[in-house]
Amino acid sequence: MTTSKIIKQLFLSFSKKDDKSFEVAAREYIEREKRKKHNIVAKELEKALYNTGDLPTSQKRFKNSLPIPRDTEKGFPLLEIQHFNKNFDSLIISEETKEQLEQIIREFKDSDILATYNLQYKKKILLCGKPGTGKTFSAQILSSVLSIPLIYIRFDAIISSYLGETAGNLRRVFDFIEHGTWIVLFDEFDIIGKNRDDRHEHGEIKRVVNSFLQMLDNLKGDSIIFAATNHQNILDPAIWRRFDDVVYYNLPDEKIRQQIFENYLKSMKRKNDIDLVKFSKLSKGLSPADIKMITEEAMKIAIINSKNSISMNDVEIAVNKFIRREKVKNNEMGDR
Template sequence: MASGDLLKKLFRSFKRQDTDAFYSAALEVIAEEKKKNHNVLAEDLQKILNNGNDHKFIPADRSFERLPQDKDKGTLLVEVKSSNRMLSDLVLSPDIADQITTILDEFRDGSVLRTYGLRPKQKILFAGPPGCGKTVTAEALATELGLPLLYTRFDAVISSLLGETAANLRKVFEFAQKGTWVVFFDEFDAIGKSRQDIGEHGELKRVVNTFLQLLDNFMSDSILIAATNHETLLDRAIWRRFDEIVYFNKPEPDEIRKLVAMRLRGFPHSGLNIDSFISSMHGWSHADIERATIDAIKMVIIAGESEVTNVFFRKAVEMQKNRMGVILQNS
């Protein structure tokens, strides 16, 4: 059962008709039940919060009509998402786990830090190769803190109209200031490219300057995370604006082992020698390893067998190698 303080928070927010606070407290209840391994209850509560279906619940005062839109195309600039993902669902390197824990601890004790004239780490840069956990870690951070994820649609922010991209960025930051979120800018390099890039026109340079100003003036209680697969493209001035930089690298052998074992959890695999495949998956991203593992499980199910064995896993690994080869040839 959720703690007394959390239940009081839930009831007070309901009494005040504070939808944001109620939603945040409800997510905290779900997160607490998951920590206690009450997974069935947590899933049931999440379904109720999602109105009994797979669509994520969005508070009434944050309906789609009120989300910021691109003036020209009319497309949404942000999405409000909730997540069930916990940090315990991820395989992170010890260094990254320590960095994330510090971010969480500082956010939770932010009021204490402020009494000393200090602010918690708030502006975070996630960098590293694709498929190595940047997005899922942002989702897990939101879940752990009981906050909605404000996902910024980078493709919608970029506009062909002169001056409109900078205007879209202002709309996103103004909206983010209205609540407490984990604000997530995905594929951030699209709007954070170097001002010295001779291949870019003056408009993009103005966009970078606008973003720097908005980032400097962002004083919300939210956490802002920008994620990039191409950190070398970022303007040098942008790096200095972040309180923390977390680099997501491809998994080491021990992390590969843990990731495969985690994805196989709950599915019989006593006949599988994971260690014999680690060298074959060296240099793969987390997403590549997860895809191969899930493919192996699917093969077993379709074949009518009862467990994942070396034979099935070897075939799945080869399939993933072929897939990666095709992608490499066409990139």
């Protein structure tokens, strides 16, 4: 987060009376001061935030939470705390998937009632499906709907640098998580299956994955943990068993593709000639993220040509650009 974002977050949390997110932003600011080696300022701020010394414990607002964990070798932060304000309806997915997410939300809200029946809300959830279908987006939406900050962890980043360090890094990530209530996303969980050919690397990764699964098993606290992957087929059964729920993101069918077109074009006036049914048919196999990209391109084409409404032609140009881009990506441009 930039300094101005942190300050905005402080203001927002003050006006929403959200102590938790105030503390998170304040901590983030203190960490920045420390990184700049402004140690005295950091100490002063810490003292101010936690009232250390002046007040009896009962009157202290925050209990001291942990600083953001960092990689011991390179010092980069192992996780990022993010705040979102997104609407559940902006996620356009099949009814089944939507209901599944709704149930996760409701169980979390009713977790104390469930507990009286000795039942546990769905706490560890695997998100899978093709890229651009809304896995990361869903975690952001749940964070918004429940007003709980998202802890974002690039699983591959933790693992790739120093495999030997990884178990320690993961331990510190889990310690941090267990000290608060968060929506946690271990994104790009795919690394688990990636290095299969390299036998040495693969053995190392297996070890890391096992320690991850163990930490997941012993997880304390009241967070929801998501892990997202584009390659669910390569995860072995041991991994599946660890999750309370698996949410699968289909590529959108024609009806949903149309809704996505409508949604992402709604900020601009449309000429009558625009036939979204046609584009919904044409866009078979595309992900919501692909369609979003096309609509944004189309709107930009209209705008830079000083038009105040979008036409069939604008969308067509955008679609063709997208097709060309896919060809480049798939090495189908025909050059030798």
